[in-house]
Amino acid sequence: MNIAVLSRGSSLYSTKSIINAGAIKKHTMEVLDPTYCTLSIENGNPIVRYYDEIIEDLDAIIPRIGASNTYLGSSVVRHFESMGVFSVVSPEAILQSRDKWICTQILSKANVPVPKTFLGNASDFDTILSEFNRAPIIIKILEGTHGNGVILAETYKSALSTMQTLQTANVPFIVQEFIEESNGSDVRIIVIDGEVVAAMKRQSKDGDFRSNLHRGGSSEIIKLTPEEEHIAIKAAKALGLGVCGVDLLQSKNGPLVLEINSTPGLEGIETTTGINIAQKMISYIERNKR
Known part of the structure; x- marks a missing residue:
């Protein structure tokens, strides 16, 4: 071919x-x-x-x-x-997964568990912040990647000033609960053709809360629970993605889908797991182009 x-x-x-x-x-x-x-x-x-x-x-x-x-x-x-x-991957799936709010809406509709999330469009930001009981929150611009555009606001004042600044700059954003018990880690799962083919746990470097390997985080192989595997497959299906990376947070209330990447990087997870994910992409094409 x-x-x-x-x-x-x-x-x-x-x-x-x-x-x-x-x-x-x-x-x-x-x-x-x-x-x-x-x-x-x-x-x-x-x-x-x-x-x-x-x-x-x-x-x-x-x-x-x-x-x-x-x-x-x-x-x-x-x-x-x-x-x-x-x-x-389809063009619609690329567009939908790239926008963090649209992605969260689609996952919610499919009953995929996600962190508590608000679109940052309220005329009074106190309305949003009151829903988090002034606990630390995560603020994300809608199309950031590699951990860029993700802000941890640890106080009410810092959250309010950040939200006001983004609003003034006309930058769309979401506000999300901070899952403290994840301790700066997440789980990256690669799903191809409705099957989990690889997974790793990523840990942020000291002083950072973002676990992206591009930001100096570390990684290790992880054995997924049946629930984590099921949720990852369900998330990929909800977005209609034949190939994707699903990022999970391990919370006290169970796994939560943080986001989905239609163009997941291969270096970190292939190096960590020793699995040739690129080869599995080719096999996926072969099964569909017989």
Whole structure:
């Protein structure tokens, strides 16, 4: 098969891992940077040009769409899908998972447990803060990644000033309960085609509450409970994601889905678990393109 990875970084670990996995299975692999794709509708037909070449021989795509490229990237995926090209994630799923509030709404509708969350649109922020009994809270901008745009407000004053600043700057945000008992850790679970294929526990470095490996956190293999595995699969299904990373918090009330990543990084979890997740992505395509 002819398979393309939609990525702006051909030298990135995840992109290279997928390219290598496909090549080992004798597929023709290539990297397409979505920013160099020109999309058009001509004579009623969708056309994708890469630089000046029309792309019309792909069987499948693996989107690796970054947060700064969400709109264009999802548009490219939609165009390829309309041409009959199989994608491991849909454009709608990319858009919905990228927005933290929309993602939380969809998970709630599917009865997937999530932390107590408010959209930061109240005319009186006291209305929101009173619901948390002035306990520490988490404030998140809607499309932050790698822990960026996530703020721990430990006092009422810091929460109020942060919310007012974001509102003045017209930056949409959510307010979420702080799960203190998680102790700066979370669980990253990779789900492919409705099956958990890998999991690791991430721990924040000293002085930080965010467990992202990009921020210096550490990781270790974890054996999931049946409940954690069930919730991760249910979350992926709710968003309609064939491939995703599900982040769970281990709370005193059970596992809570923190967020879902439609473009999960592979380096940390492949290195930690020794599992070739890229190979499992290729196998997923093979099962669906027989």
